[in-house]
Amino acid sequence: MTIVAPHQKAKGLTPGKPRPAKALCSECGLCDTHYIHYVKEACAFLNEQIAELEAQAHGRSRDLEKEDDLYFGVHQEMIAARKKEPIEGAQWTGIVSAIACEMLKQGKVEGVVCVQNRPDDRFQPMPIIARTPEEVLAARVNKPTLSPNLSILEEVEQSGFKRLLAIGVGCQIQALRAVQDKIGLEKLYVLGTPCVDNVTREGLQKFLETTSKSPETVVHYEFMQDFRVHFKHEDGSIEKVPFFGLNTKELKDVFAPSCMSCFDYVNSLADLVVGYMGAPFKYQWLVVRNDIGKEMLDLVRDQLETQAVTSQGDRKNAVQQSIPAYDKGVTLPMWAAKLMGVVIEKIGPKGLEYARFSIDSHFTRNYLYVKRNYPEKLDDHVPEFAKKIVEQYELPEE
Ligand code: FAD
Ligand code: SF4
Numbered sequence: 001m002t003i004v005a006p007h008q009k010a011k012g013l014t015p016g017k018p019r020p021a022k023a024l025c026s027e028c029g030l031c032d033t034h035y036i037h038y039v040k041e042a043c044a045f046l047n048e049q050i051a052e053l054e055a056q057a058h059g060r061s062r063d064l065e066k067e068d069d070l071y072f073g074v075h076q077e078m079i080a081a082r083k084k085e086p087i088e089g090a091q092w093t094g095i096v097s098a099i100a101c102e103m104l105k106q107g108k109v110e111g112v113v114c115v116q117n118r119p120d121d122r123f124q125p126m127p128i129i130a131r132t133p134e135e136v137l138a139a140r141v142n143k144p145t146l147s148p149n150l151s152i153l154e155e156v157e158q159s160g161f162k163r164l165l166a167i168g169v170g171c172q173i174q175a176l177r178a179v180q181d182k183i184g185l186e187k188l189y190v191l192g193t194p195c196v197d198n199v200t201r202e203g204l205q206k207f208l209e210t211t212s213k214s215p216e217t218v219v220h221y222e223f224m225q226d227f228r229v230h231f232k233h234e235d236g237s238i239e240k241v242p243f244f245g246l247n248t249k250e251l252k253d254v255f256a257p258s259c260m261s262c263f264d265y266v267n268s269l270a271d272l273v274v275g276y277m278g279a280p281f282k283y284q285w286l287v288v289r290n291d292i293g294k295e296m297l298d299l300v301r302d303q304l305e306t307q308a309v310t311s312q313g314d315r316k317n318a319v320q321q322s323i324p325a326y327d328k329g330v331t332l333p334m335w336a337a338k339l340m341g342v343v344i345e346k347i348g349p350k351g352l353e354y355a356r357f358s359i360d361s362h363f364t365r366n367y368l369y370v371k372r373n374y375p376e377k378l379d380d381h382v383p384e385f386a387k388k389i390v391e392q393y394e395l396p397e398e
Helices: 034-042 050-058 067-072 095-105 133-137 149-159 170-182 201-211 291-298 316-328 334-347 352-373 375-381 384-390
Strands: 077-083 111-118 121-130 163-168 187-192 218-223 228-233 238-242 272-275 284-288 304-308
Touching (some): 034 149, 067 352, 067 384, 095 111, 095 163, 095 187, 095 272, 095 291, 111 133, 121 133, 121 149, 121 201, 149 163, 149 170, 163 170, 170 187, 187 291, 272 291, 284 291, 352 375, 352 384
Parallel strands (some): 163 187, 187 272
Antiparallel strands (some): 111 121, 218 228
């Protein structure tokens, strides 16, 4: 007799139906599947439980008295690295794709959860389980839109796979950690990226149209450590727009409400995190959280050029000044924005201090957003580490 798990009797919601987290839903995909059965406990926006899940995944939760733990989460190693031979068309140098390919080639896993794009739209996400390195490579580069990566959970269960690698951003990984024991896996590897300021597909269009000179040819973009947004166009050219020249009034509503109320920028629950913001320009920033993360990184160490992480400058004034500027939707004229960008790049925070600058600016902004829009959720939803980070700054009186 086949035993039916309680969640297998539930039914995922159809597209367009309101999700349990309502406006705060980040479309992580869980509710598209019968794992919706666990949504009340698993959803990052209904039940913040980062500290508990850190203890489950890494053996301990972050130590709030240690600055690096407070900011970057539980870790055993942090390095800056880049691929000696970058993968053409990857977001940065392709460390994420390279690790996923090795995991398959060396038989560590049978499948990789990752996200390709729909054939008719390069920015429309299409989550898949990759079974070959070619399928992993076809998922390279960010889809800068909310992506329902967990919508393939039922397929994972049906595939009968016992060893799986999941690539994803913080909200997807929190829900995955909460249900990982129910999927029937013997081993789960989690490779994460940091994530911030994500958008719906319509929001992305508005962002491109208000910010780039040629929105229709943008292949990818990134908010860089030189305080500019770099847009890469189809012909290979790079367009740079200073952060301080962004039309903040127009863009205020562009970011998804989920991302305006998220405090898991650094993907606290992944085994290994690959981003860029704590590394020097042109390098990626790697945070190894536990032995599983180390096992993944070791697979590609010989493909990498590495260096120690460093930290320079003092972010605090810049963060404090950014709070009312963002709040009032101030937009500088382009010449002033360019000048400010150049000055800040010369004297501003670098390396880990730049990462702290970005975390502080987003956490203060998001704290105000939750306080104003969801006051009843503020206390439970904001994790202790984020409260401690926000307390360093003066926020506008309401
Ligand atoms: P690649 O080898 O190109 O692989 C990228 C992988 O990302 C692919 O496997 C794909 O499956 C996965 N992916 C793509 N889009 C999504 C998505 N929407 N949801 C889940 N998975 C996805 N790093 C920082 O340091 N600071 C930031 O502020 C920051 N913001 C980010 C915002 C978003 C929306 C995303 C998706 C990533 C962000 N990152 C950020 C991570 C960074 O941009 C790179 O993704 C990371 O350094 C890996 O680069 P790579 O060349 O190794 O990746
Ligand atoms: Fe469901 Fe995920 Fe949306 Fe939460 S964020 S309501 S778990 S789809």
